[in-house]
Amino acid sequence: MSIKVNLDIMLVKRGMKSKELAEIIGITTANLSILKSGKAKAIRFSTLEAICNALDCQPSDILEYVEV
Amino acid sequence: MKDNTIILTLITYGVLLGAISVLLNDIREFDFNQFEKFTNWAKTADKSESWFTSKNAIQWSYYTISAGLFFWRGYLIYGFSYFLSILKEIEAGNYFSDKNIKHFKKIGSIFIWYTVNVLVLRFLLTAINGSTFKFFNELKAEFTFLIPAGLAFYILAEIFKRGKEAEEDNELTI
Numbered sequence: 001m002s003i004k005v006n007l008d009i010m011l012v013k014r015g016m017k018s019k020e021l022a023e024i025i026g027i028t029t030a031n032l033s034i035l036k037s038g039k040a041k042a043i044r045f046s047t048l049e050a051i052c053n054a055l056d057c058q059p060s061d062i063l064e065y066v067e068v
Numbered sequence: 069m070k071d072n073t074i075i076l077t078l079i080t081y082g083v084l085l086g087a088i089s090v091l092l093n094d095i096r097e098f099d100f101n102q103f104e105k106f107t108n109w110a111k112t113a114d115k116s117e118s119w120f121t122s123k124n125a126i127q128w129s130y131y132t133i134s135a136g137l138f139f140w141r142g143y144l145i146y147g148f149s150y151f152l153s154i155l156k157e158i159e160a161g162n163y164f165s166d167k168n169i170k171h172f173k174k175i176g177s178i179f180i181w182y183t184v185n186v187l188v189l190r191f192l193l194t195a196i197n198g199s200t201f202k203f204f205n206e207l208k209a210e211f212t213f214l215i216p217a218g219l220a221f222y223i224l225a226e227i228f229k230r231g232k233e234a235e236e237d238n239e240l241t242i
Contacts, residue, residue: 027242031242032242034240034242035242039240040240040241040242041236041237041240041241042237042240042241042242043241043242044241044242047242
């Protein structure tokens, strides 16, 4: 997929663990892992909003378009 | 939904048992001794006589075709039994499972195969009896409705296939 998820980088930048983020945004760690690995087919605006809120960042910090 | 599935399962069991008992009763009433008579005749028959026109051969063909019709009725009942597995899957909450898609296709093909084969056997039966076979009249018979029903099950399988894809997409939407 040409959309890259940079969630790992943001988590390191904020010094937050995946489990912590999953708890804050209210999704399971399994689903967060799917999102991080790029296996997710889509992301809800509500999830994106919650992630941006928890990590204090912009959607562009998490999602990146990479030409294949 | 679960209550409905239980009711449907009970109805399916009722239909299956009813169909099996009717089939078994018809088989019981069918005179299988004719086959024995034929084998005896085949042993002592005059080899120079034309086989196709001999009375015994015609009679034997008639009974073989009748037995064939029993087989296809059994096959149809077997097709109905797939409804039970579909209902079981639905009860377990697996609506768009691969099993359901496969079984819908199987039911569809069984319905179509049954109708086509019964039509062929009925044609042969009327040919043997010397009566006339009117294809369009045969098509008016109730059992031929199983062809559109079979096609409907194929369509249902296709819809469930798309449903499965949509379900997977939904599961991978975070």
